[in-house]
Amino acid sequence: MRRHIGFLLAALAVALLVYLGTAWIGNDYVYFAGYVVLQYVVLATAWNILGGYTGYVNFGSAAFFAVGVYTTVVIHKTLALPVPAILPLGGLLAGILGLGMGYLTLRLRGVFFSIATLALAIVLNSMIVNWSFVGGGRGAYVIRPREIAFFTSYVQYLFVLMLVLATLAVWIARMVERSRLGRGLAAIRDDELAAEAAGVPTLKLKLIATTLSGFMMGVAGVPLPYFVTYVEPSGTFSLGYAVNAMAMPLIGGTTSWLGPLIGALLLGTLQQVATVTLSATVNLLIVGILLVLFVTLAPDGILGLGRAIVRRVRRRDG
Amino acid sequence: MAEAILTATKIDKRFGGFIALDGVDFTVAAGERVGLLGPNGSGKSTLVNCLTGALRNDGGEVVLLGRRIDRLPTHQRIRRGIARTFQVPRPFASMTVRENVEIALLYAGGATAAGNEAPAILDQVGLLQKADQSSRSLTQVDLRKLELARAMAARPRLLIADEVMAGLSTAEVDEILALLLRLNESGVSIVMIEHIMYAVMKFAQRICVLVAGRKIADGDPQAVIRDPEVERAYLGE
């Protein structure tokens, strides 16, 4: 545990530096762009726990994300709790959805599981469209407070919140990866039958993975309504979230916590730049092309490429 | 005879219309060494799969140490003391040789931390030199040794070795034989499935013979291989 605490402290220190850097720039645009990138860090890291560590490809990330988003919409219209109080709630509901999905679909293998997750997102989407309390298909306005204590703007506040969430997400993912649980998940990814024969309770571990992954995706969605101030299903369930949550780990590298982090920072930033310099619509095109390139040419992602280079250099020197 | 550690009775297994196992009785006593023989496709691996849970038997029951296990998931059977190797090796390909063994130590062998026990096991099967290699880089022969190491790491009461010696040199066969004998002396019951006859004859205290999903002989090795029905099954009419 001590080494995990050490990592957390180091990660928080990095987060603090990021915060100080952005505060020094002091431009709201940095917070807007930074929030989006960090949100993808959480989403990609969450996706990777199931998709990368366990080998179950989830096409329905948007569904879990949306549970977090709409938890906030509901709370906003009823109890009006502050965002930090909604985080565990949205996470919990998305986690329960993950657990339920796991129970129903984890007996399916490979592509059938993935199709089931896609179907889940579609089902949830149409449920939200028909739920008028949260605005149905037309959407709902979520007015954020004009100002908030300790922060120069509400957007800065949300940015800092997402910075903390991203730090925690990466920390959790790294802890899982290096734990007994993480080793069991890796065994499942490699060969489920052999994992069982080695004593790994595969169903239980997969349910933990779907629940944890869902929880983290839900948490990622909670602050969004206050960030965009207007949520509607077609935006919340947009292809972008599902594709990015999957593409970022795949491009960064799925076997380690570092992969989704690198992938999300790189692609997230690239997309923010492209939105400004080109147009918002080329974003997915960029991601799509990169995804195809990596999956075909470098299936182990940037991390895999890095390791291969290190190995080659070492061999030449040794 | 010592008390039974495993008792399987009237095991049936069908694949569609094909009857792979037909009312097979199979027992192993505590500390016993059993050879399981039979021509290709006679149902040996299918029996192992039914005993360990990789397949569900359609009929009959399996009792391990006094408790019925044939409706338990595989990992629970393993933890109750029955470990197996896969005839066609199934390594965890993203892991090193050592990590492969550590998984079984952690999840079935009662190790609290995958610390120092893996090297000892790898040493016993002759894979210590390759502990830090990727299991992907192993030859078929080494993969079979890894199967054995992983099964041993589960600290079983009963170990089923499904053709772990296939492809080994005579010297290596003798090494693995000696290893299995040592393991047996430490109290582990062992079922050996092997086509290498001299190994089975040297090892087994009792031999069972399956032919086309039925058990046709079960008893003293010398008597069983002289059984006319067994001869006919192996040599043809």
Ligand SMILES: Nc1ncnc2c1ncn2[C@@H]1O[C@H](COP(=O)(O)OP(=O)(O)OP(=O)(O)O)[C@@H](O)[C@H]1O
């Ligand atoms: N999953 C399966 N689905 C369909 N048929 C199967 C399956 N597994 C085994 N069989 C069939 O059951 C029969 C018994 O197979 P099994 O693998 O148990 O034989 P075996 O005695 O282990 O043979 P070998 O000595 O070649 O390993 C074979 O005819 C095989 O084709």
Ligand SMILES: [Mg+2]
């Ligand atoms: Mg076989």
